[in-house]
Amino acid sequence: MTETTGNPLFDYSPIIERPALSWPGGARVAVYIGLNIEHFHLGRPSTSIWPGTADLVPDPLNHGWRDYGVRVGIWRTIDSLDRHGMRASALLNSEAADHYPQIITAGVERDWAWLAHGQTNSILHTGLEREQERHVLAGIVDKIAAATGRGPQGWMGPGLTETANTPALLAELGLSYVLDWTNDDQPYRLNVPGMLSVPYTVELNDLLLFSRGITGPEFVRIVRDQHEQLRADARTGGRVLALALHPFVIGQAFRARYLDEALAYLAAQPDVWLTTSDEIAEHYRHTVVDAGQRV
Structure with a gap:
């Protein structure tokens, strides 16, 4: 029997009642890096490190903090991903494709997955x-496809926002999944x-964690704790560990070593599938949806 949630977009599906989900190679935890590549408008309030100047035009304090990510921080982050053999799932504002072509080139060279953000x-x-x-x-989809040579398969709205029509319109445009509904450790239909x-995730997310006063060593411990619990949970079916990164946060010089330690830990785990959100969606579609399993 289908259980309703009050949200017409999805049904209620308790994880304890689903068929076991398997990942390639017998992995227990699928790990992907959600790398936010964003463009911010000068003179418009947005994500801020200090709200006291957020309404000023211009706002050098907050705009400069955000801008550090695409100028400097992302290159440190890319170096760390490269060291540990990880491809990003790039959450790309379409305007970023106009303003930061060097980042697009770096991602194409590394075969990143590109999501519309x-x-x-x-x-x-x-x-x-x-x-x-x-x-x-x-327009968003066409610009990303033109810049990267690949049409996006996934969507995450700015601030994880959608309208009631977004998923259906995305499907018409050829996309196949969204990240906005952070309510599960497995994909679902x-x-x-x-x-x-x-x-x-908005929990295992550098922007939220460090804004709450979490330190670098605590960040590494949180990543380890997340993996260890998901690995234990995966006795009844594979789980997903998403690590959400913003280069203007994790790319700060004093945090670089802690990202490197967290990625080194994940890359060393024999039960981990290092992958992208595109590959997670594709695997789930082929092994669960196309197989007609009820979830």
Whole structure:
């Protein structure tokens, strides 16, 4: 019997009642890096390290903090990913493709997965009428495809925002999953033909963790704790560990060693599948959805 949630996008599915989910090679935990590559508008309040100047125009304090990520921080982050053989799942504002072509080139050379992350993180993806949204989404998808040579398969809205029509419109454009609904440790089907939800996280997320005063060593311990618990849970079916990174946060010089330690730990685990969100969605579709399992 299908259990409703009050949300027409998905049904209630307790993880204890699902068929066991398997990952390639017998892995227990699928690990992907959600690397946020974002463009922010000068003079528009957005993610801030200090709200006291956020409404000023210009706001050098906060805009400069954000801008550090694409100028400096991302290159440290890329170096760490390279050292440990990890490909990013790049959560790409389409405007970033215009402003930071060197980052796009670096990602293409490394075969990153490219996800649509709205136009800019200065504007939430909300308040759009259906036809207006169709036009906006088509423009986002087309720009990312032109810049990277690959149409995005996944979506995460700026600030994890959607409208009620977003998943269906994305499916029309050829996308197959969203990350916005951070309510599970496994992928699941949405009530939109062809669309999945793939786990993302606002908890194992550098922006949220460090803004709460977490230190570098504590960050490494949190990553280890997340993996250890998910590995234990995976006795009844594979789990997903998503690690969400923002280069203007994790790319700060004094945090670089702790990202490196966390990635080294994950890369050394024999039960981990180092992968991308695209590959997680594809594997789930082939082994669960196409096999007709009820989840």
